[in-house]
Amino acid sequence: xxxxxxxxxxxxxxxxRTWLNVSVLSLAFVLIVFYNGMIDGWNxxxxxxxxxxxxxQGQYWxxxxxxxxxxxxxxxxxxxxxxxQQEIDGGHLVPQLLQKAxxxxxxxxxxxxxxxxxxxxxxxKLPTDALNGDDEAKVIIGKRMAKATKLKVGDxxxxxxxxxxxxxxxxxxxxxxxxxxxxxxxxxxxxxxxxQVMQQMMDFDSEATLLVSGSEDVGLAGWSFKSADFLLKxxxxxxxxxxxSGRIIQLVLLMIALLAIFDTQILSIFRRKxxxxxxxxxxxxxxxxxxxxxxxxxxxxxxAALLGAAYGIPLFLxxxxxxxxxxxxxxxxxxxxxxYPYYSWQLVVGSVLIVLVTSTIVSFIPARKIAxxxxxxxxxxx
Amino acid sequence: xxxxxxxxxxxxxxxxxxxxQLEHLTKRFPVGNGFFTALTDITLSFxxxxxxxxxxxxxxGKTTLLNIIGSLDxxxxxxxxxxxxSIAELSQKQAANMRNHHIGFIFQTYNLLPVYTVYENVEFxxxxxxxxxxxxxxxxxxxxEWVGLTDKEKSKPSMLSGGECQRxxxxxxxxxxxxxxxxxxxxxxxxxxxxxxxxxxxxxxxxELGVTFIFSTHDEKVMQYLKRQISLADGKVVADEQVxxxxxx
Numbered sequence: 001x002x003x004x005x006x007x008x009x010x011x012x013x014x015x016x017r018t019w020l021n022v023s024v025l026s027l028a029f030v031l032i033v034f035y036n037g038m039i040d041g042w043n044x045x046x047x048x049x050x051x052x053x054x055x056x057q058g059q060y061w062x063x064x065x066x067x068x069x070x071x072x073x074x075x076x077x078x079x080x081x082x083x084x085q086q087e088i089d090g091g092h093l094v095p096q097l098l099q100k101a102x103x104x105x106x107x108x109x110x111x112x113x114x115x116x117x118x119x120x121x122x123x124x125k126l127p128t129d130a131l132n133g134d135d136e137a138k139v140i141i142g143k144r145m146a147k148a149t150k151l152k153v154g155d156x157x158x159x160x161x162x163x164x165x166x167x168x169x170x171x172x173x174x175x176x177x178x179x180x181x182x183x184x185x186x187x188x189x190x191x192x193x194x195x196q197v198m199q200q201m202m203d204f205d206s207e208a209t210l211l212v213s214g215s216e217d218v219g220l221a222g223w224s225f226k227s228a229d230f231l232l233k234x235x236x237x238x239x240x241x242x243x244x245s246g247r248i249i250q251l252v253l254l255m256i257a258l259l260a261i262f263d264t265q266i267l268s269i270f271r272r273k274x275x276x277x278x279x280x281x282x283x284x285x286x287x288x289x290x291x292x293x294x295x296x297x298x299x300x301x302x303x304a305a306l307l308g309a310a311y312g313i314p315l316f317l318x319x320x321x322x323x324x325x326x327x328x329x330x331x332x333x334x335x336x337x338x339x340y341p342y343y344s345w346q347l348v349v350g351s352v353l354i355v356l357v358t359s360t361i362v363s364f365i366p367a368r369k370i371a372x373x374x375x376x377x378x379x380x381x382x
Numbered sequence: 383x384x385x386x387x388x389x390x391x392x393x394x395x396x397x398x399x400x401x402x403q404l405e406h407l408t409k410r411f412p413v414g415n416g417f418f419t420a421l422t423d424i425t426l427s428f429x430x431x432x433x434x435x436x437x438x439x440x441x442x443g444k445t446t447l448l449n450i451i452g453s454l455d456x457x458x459x460x461x462x463x464x465x466x467x468s469i470a471e472l473s474q475k476q477a478a479n480m481r482n483h484h485i486g487f488i489f490q491t492y493n494l495l496p497v498y499t500v501y502e503n504v505e506f507x508x509x510x511x512x513x514x515x516x517x518x519x520x521x522x523x524x525x526x527e528w529v530g531l532t533d534k535e536k537s538k539p540s541m542l543s544g545g546e547c548q549r550x551x552x553x554x555x556x557x558x559x560x561x562x563x564x565x566x567x568x569x570x571x572x573x574x575x576x577x578x579x580x581x582x583x584x585x586x587x588x589x590e591l592g593v594t595f596i597f598s599t600h601d602e603k604v605m606q607y608l609k610r611q612i613s614l615a616d617g618k619v620v621a622d623e624q625v626x627x628x629x630x631x
Contacts, residue, residue, distance in 0.1 A: 005509070013497020278493040281454060282483020282507050282554075284473050374452045376446075379489070 003288065008294040011303065014237060014268075015264040018300070024255040025304035025355065030312040032250045032351050037316065037341035038324065043239045044342050046182070051305055052125045054186040055063060055231040056094070060084075060211040062225035065098075073098050073113075077207045082209060084220050091216055095208035097198050101161040103191065105149040107204045110189045112145075114161060116198030116208075122213045126186070130177035131194045135251070138176035138194070142187025146178040153178055159191070164203045171201075211265055224362065254355070257304075261297050276370055277379030286375075292365045297363020301356045305348040401561060401594060402428040403453055407460035409617075420446040421617045424460070428596060429452050430561070433588045435597035437605060438614035444598035447614070448564045452485050452603065453477040456625045461563050465559070465561060486555025486593075490567035492547040494539040494554075501535040504553045511558070525553035529583055545576030549583065556587055569601050581607045 011018045051057065065076035080088065080095060088094040097116035102109055119131040131138050139159075141151060151157060153175055160170040173193065181187050199205055217225040229236075269276070279289045299374075323338035407424040410417040421443045428434060436444040449455040450462050453469050454477075462469040465484055472480065481487075494503050504525055509520045529549035539547055548568060555563050565584070569577035587609055588595050597604055598617045605611060613621040 009502070010497055068538060230561065238581075274491070274493060276493065280478070280487075281481060281487045281489075281493070283478050283510050285478040288478075376449045379454070379493070 001290050003295050004299070005301045006292050010292075010296055011299055012227050015019075017101060017264060018303070021260045021300050022256075022303045024260050025300055025359065026308035026312075027307040028250075028253040028353060029301075029304050029355050030315070032079060032355075033308075033312065033348060034316065034341065034344060035250060036243075036347050036351070037343040038339060039239060039324055040244050040344060041342040042242075042339050044158055044340060046235055046239070047260075050235060051184070053181050053183040054212075055228060056212040057215050057229060058095070058213045058217065058225055060213060060225050060229045062209055063222070063223075063224050065209055070100065073209070077204050077209050078222065079206050080208050081220075083220065084223070087213075087220070088118075088211070090216070091122065092213065093357040094118065094209050094212040094214075094222055095195060096122045097195060097202070097204060097207065097359045098209040098214060099202055100193070101159055101200070103149065104158040104160070105151055105155075109364055110149060112189050112349060114159070114198065115190055115192050118195045119190055123212060125181070126192060127177050127179050128192065131192070133176070137171055137173040137197070137281055139173045140177045140179060140264070141175060142179055142181050142190065144184065144187040145190060146175075148188070151175050151178075154200075161201060163201065169201065192257060193291065204333070224346050254358060257354060258349040259357075261359050262361045262366065263361045265291050265293065265297050265363050268296070269369060271368055273378045274381045277381075279373050279378075280375040281379065286371050287371070290364070290370045293370060294360060294364040295366035297367070298356060298360035300363075301352070301359040303360075304355065305352050316341065399429040400427045401430050401465055402426075402596075403461075403463040404447075404451075405461045405463075407447075407450065407457045407462055407485060409443070409455070410458045411452065411609045419617055421450075421457075424569070424617075424619055425524055426612065426619065426622070427532045427560075428594055429585040429589065430449070430594055431592040432596070432610060433608060434593045434595070434612065435587065435599050435604060435608040436614055437608075439503050441616075442614040443617040444614055445566055448566055448596065448598050448616075450488060451562070453480055453563045481560060483508060486558065486560040486563040487525035488548070488555050488568045490561060490570045492544075492571075494547055494550055496539055498538075499535065500531060500537050500542070500550050503539065503550055505558050507554060507558045521557050521559075522553075525557040528587060529553045543576075544571050545573075545579060546578070548580050549579050552583060552587075554579065554590075556593070559591065560593060561598065563573060565595060565597045566577075566598055567601070567605055568597065569599070574603065577601070577603045580612060 003114060035181050062078050063074040066072045077097060084093060084095075088095055094117065099114050101112055101114040102355050103112055104110070117126065117131075119128045121128055123328045127140060130140050155175045157175070158170055159173045159331075160168060173191075179347060199207065211220070213225075217227070245266070276289055279292070280286065284292075291305050311329070320340055323340045325338050334343075394626065397487065404424050404426045407421055408419065409421040410419045424447065438444055438621065446455065450469060451455055451464055453472060454523065456462075456470045465480065467476070467480065468475070487493075495506065501522055504522045505518055507523060513521070523532060524536075527536060529552050531546060531549055532549075534542065534546065534613055539550065548571075551568075560607065565582070568584075569580060572580060581604060584595055587593060598606065609625060611623045611625060612619055613620070613623075
């Protein structure tokens with residue numbers, strides 16, 4: 001406790017030098033928290049959006065279905081059994097039928113994935129109720145798809161597909177709604193159509209490719225359950241790779257701040273030899289003096305955390321009310337137009353600990369020299 | 383006006399009263415490939431309540447001897463026993479503990495901690511001891527009263543004159559009520575008036591509290607106050623004189 005008190009007094013007494021170090025360190029600290037908060041906020045929003053718009057709490061796949069292998073789609077469909085139908089009727093599952101198809105917007109040919117989905121479903125945020133109505137050939141598309149195909153609400157487009165017998169068929173479909181969704185995978189190259197209409201088109205009576213679940217695995221025979229974590233793995237990998245590249249920036253920032261502390265410590269020990277000798281003459285052991293100088297360095301990080309909190313908390317609160325605008329540019333990844341950083345207590349405490357531990361280590365390295373210093377030489381300032 | 387007379391050139395100490403014993407003490411420092419001998423075969427003892435001085439020119443070994451007595455250094459040969467403990471056998475922690483509780487230092491350049499106030503400088507030694515804040519305050523104020531600086535308790539050293547700084551250093555050395563105070567050239571940076579003031583203060587503390595004061599000095603002003611003068615030259619004791627201050631009136 002005495003060492004903390006002494007370190008605190010010495011730091012305050014050092015004036016501008018201390019505050020310069022503390023300012024640089026607090027900037028590093030705030031940027032580390034902010035960057036990680038952004039990544040965490042993006043992660044949370046993206047996971048929530050992906051679950052809300054595409055995967056629910058998990059999916060039951062036809063055993064042959066592989067979302068990464070388009071060649072599996074043609075054959076990956078099977079009848080919905082009684083147990084699954086009960087779950088669908090209870091609103092716990094949403095069946096989807098997937099098939100490859102082609103559309104011809106403005107005479108161009110474009111391959112798409114046709115998704116049959118019940119209009120009455122409420123599990124996913126997709127505005128499928130727009131598929132209701134007398135006109136059976138309504139479709140909904142996302143904003144990215146609309147942009148790529150230059151389709152808008154009310155436009156008609158020719159849709160061509162092959163049914164279960166391999167026979168090509170085609171019809172005009174009308175764009176009933178263009179939805180705004182942050183999940184690229186639920187949007188790009190996707191055309192949503194009434195589930196039953198699609199079954200009739202494909203001649204897949206009562207069949208589905210996958211069942212989106214609103215809860216954990218309830219154990220459906222003949223279906224392979226894929227958990228939300230499994231389905232979000234790509235997103236997690238992407239975010240983790242962003243996190244790693246962010247770590248490099250954070251490390252550079254931290255290194256700059258720690259270099260300032262290291263430099264200050266070396267200068268301190270060089271300039272304060274007489275003070276070191278005095279401490280020893282007054283009854284401190286050399287280890288205790290090393291402790292004081294190490295704590296002095298460590299206290300930089302505590303002051304930096306306090307200073308960082310003083311300007312960082314209002315800044316973070318403000319950013320959280322307005323969010324960071326990423327625009328509507330399609331980056332091909334799941335990211336909201338406006339990302340709201342998320343600062344967990346683990347993030348804040350973790351960042352404080354990292355800065356505290358590293359600054360203490362950096363302070364200890366030059367302070368170790370004191371342990372080998374002769375008190376009589378130190379008193380002379382040698 | 384006082385007149386100094388030498389009453390004896392041999393020291394007969396009461397053995398039970400001795401708190402510092404130096405026997406055949408030699409101190410060498412490595413210099414290049416060889417050694418520099420700072421002290422050679424020093425045998426001395428100091429009793430409780432002495433007001434003694436190590437006198438001699440620069441390089442005679444005064445400070446080295448004070449450092450060994452203060453457990454800041456160890457002898458190369460011989461034995462230094464302070465308060466019944468052999469200096470060479472003390473661990474770092476034991477030596478630090480001895481300095482903290484029983485030995486006060488006063489330096490030529492005051493060595494006050496610049497970022498602390500007068501009060502905090504004096505309080506410093508007590509912070510290492512398990513003393514309550516109330517007791518610390520009492521002790522610090524008492525020490526500042528001894529040196530007449532109670533009104534400067536909130537000042538920083540940079541705001542004080544040289545004489546005041548040295549008085550703070552005296553208060554800091556005395557606040558823990560040590561058995562020994564080692565003063566290394568305490569008046570070297572002070573003018574005549576301040577030197578006498580400082581010396582009178584220390585003399586008073588020596589008489590009232592029975593603390594042993596050992597000076598290292600070549601200042602004539604200091605020598606006037608010493609009750610015992612040990613002259614050193616080239617690391618050897620050349621004279622050890624007991625003196626008595628006699629009023630000329």
